[in-house]
Amino acid sequence: MNLLITGGAGFIGSNFVHLILKEQSGVNLVNVDSLTYCGNLENLTSIEDNPRYSFVKADITDNEAMEKLFAERNFDAVVNFAAESHVDRSITDPAIFLKTNIIGAQVLLDLTLKYKVKRFVQISTDEVYGSLPETGFFVEETPLAPNSPYSVSKASADMLVSAYVHTYDLDGVITRCSNNYGPYQFPEKLIPLMITNALEDKPLPVYGDGMNVRDWLHVEDHCRAVWAALEKGETGEAYNVGGSNEWHNLALVKELLKILEKPESLLTFVKDRPGHDRRYAIDASKITNKLGWEPTYDFASGLRQTVEWYLENETWWRRVKSGAYQSYYKQQYDL
Ligand code: NAD
Ligand code: DAU
Numbered sequence: 001m002n003l004l005i006t007g008g009a010g011f012i013g014s015n016f017v018h019l020i021l022k023e024q025s026g027v028n029l030v031n032v033d034s035l036t037y038c039g040n041l042e043n044l045t046s047i048e049d050n051p052r053y054s055f056v057k058a059d060i061t062d063n064e065a066m067e068k069l070f071a072e073r074n075f076d077a078v079v080n081f082a083a084e085s086h087v088d089r090s091i092t093d094p095a096i097f098l099k100t101n102i103i104g105a106q107v108l109l110d111l112t113l114k115y116k117v118k119r120f121v122q123i124s125t126d127e128v129y130g131s132l133p134e135t136g137f138f139v140e141e142t143p144l145a146p147n148s149p150y151s152v153s154k155a156s157a158d159m160l161v162s163a164y165v166h167t168y169d170l171d172g173v174i175t176r177c178s179n180n181y182g183p184y185q186f187p188e189k190l191i192p193l194m195i196t197n198a199l200e201d202k203p204l205p206v207y208g209d210g211m212n213v214r215d216w217l218h219v220e221d222h223c224r225a226v227w228a229a230l231e232k233g234e235t236g237e238a239y240n241v242g243g244s245n246e247w248h249n250l251a252l253v254k255e256l257l258k259i260l261e262k263p264e265s266l267l268t269f270v271k272d273r274p275g276h277d278r279r280y281a282i283d284a285s286k287i288t289n290k291l292g293w294e295p296t297y298d299f300a301s302g303l304r305q306t307v308e309w310y311l312e313n314e315t316w317w318r319r320v321k322s323g324a325y326q327s328y329y330k331q332q333y334d335l
Contacts, residue, residue, distance in 0.1 A: 242282025
């Protein structure tokens with residue numbers, strides 16, 4: 001299979017590249033990524049010389065560059081991870097979210113049709129469903145009710161995929177996952193920010209009352225769900241992916257401090273995120289029943305393993321926090 005993945009230098013995309021090269025010997029991967037602030041080729045140094053892998057620096061909204069790529073390679077499938085993904089940034093600068101997450105998806109969808117690529121997988125998010133009260137779960141039939149510019153852009157892309165399936169017979173599948181954690185996550189997101197701040201004895205900024213709830217899943221389990229959707233998902237269907245693992249933010253941050261043996265005095269309550277969704281919780285029974293997917297990590301060991309990864313990869317996160325990682329592409333590719 002010749003697989004195009006977009007956004008493969010980011011957190012989930014790079015974990016997907018590692019997993020597929022390790023476990024799917026029949027897959028050749030092309031990773032197209034424009035290397036925004038969160039695209040980091042240092043996530044991929046161990047596989048960059050693998051003959052089944054190649055990297056192309058390009059923007060998914062650049063129709064000409066994308067068309068060149070589709071025309072040159074005979075892709076069997078596209079998995080679209082590329083996105084602006086941080087909710088806080090979408091609140092201060094929505095425009096780039098609409099461009100990358102909506103227009104980027106449209107460019108890829110048009111080329112998927114034009115070059116008769118067999119399957120398109122859109123990596124979406126549980127945030128498209130909006131916020132839950134204290135009870136209940138998101139199912140695939142839950143109406144889309146996004147609240148942030150980020151989630152609106154992701155919901156728009158989902159609707160575009162559905163429209164292309166309906167109108168043009170595109171073979172498209174959507175996955176909607178809950179919050180991921182694991183190696184290579186950019187330290188602006190909750191778990192890596194808290195781990196790295198604690199290691200530096202810096203304050204841990206908890207938004208509002210810290211009682212917002214998120215449902216955490218190990219990134220490798222998300223990647224396995226994406227593979228299941230690519231291989232076995234039914235055209236036009238969306239699949240929720242989650243860990244049945246709800247945590248209040250405050251409890252989770254305290255748990256990280258306990259693992260790191262750092263004091264709770266580092267906790268700092270800060271002004272809440274505007275429009276902050278209160279609770280997300282996924283019912284993942286459809287992907288389990290229809291595609292046989294189940295999480296393999298239990299949270300206690302997955303979280304410990306993640307903390308250990310950040311302890312063992314201090315150079316990686318220090319280079320991210322200092323901005324030094326952005327010179328890697330220049331050294332490797334700009335010669
Ligand atoms: P990330 O921000 O870590 O990585 C995004 C990647 O996309 C980066 O490598 C970046 O350089 C690239 N990119 C951004 N704009 C681009 C463009 N215009 N052209 C080409 N490449 C571009 O994101 P992530 O956390 O790995 O998320 C990946 C996908 O999964 C996103 O679509 C996100 O919405 C979705 N998702 C994330 C989570 C999560 O918890 N992180 C959960 C569910 C779904
Ligand atoms: O649910 C899936 C989504 O999870 C993905 O679609 C997004 O791409 C991903 O970024 C993530 O969104 P969240 O907004 O849930 O993740 P974040 O790590 O930014 O925040 C998790 C929770 O922690 C949220 O309730 C806000 C809170 N928070 C976050 C940060 C960065 C804090 O309290 N303090 C912080 O400094």
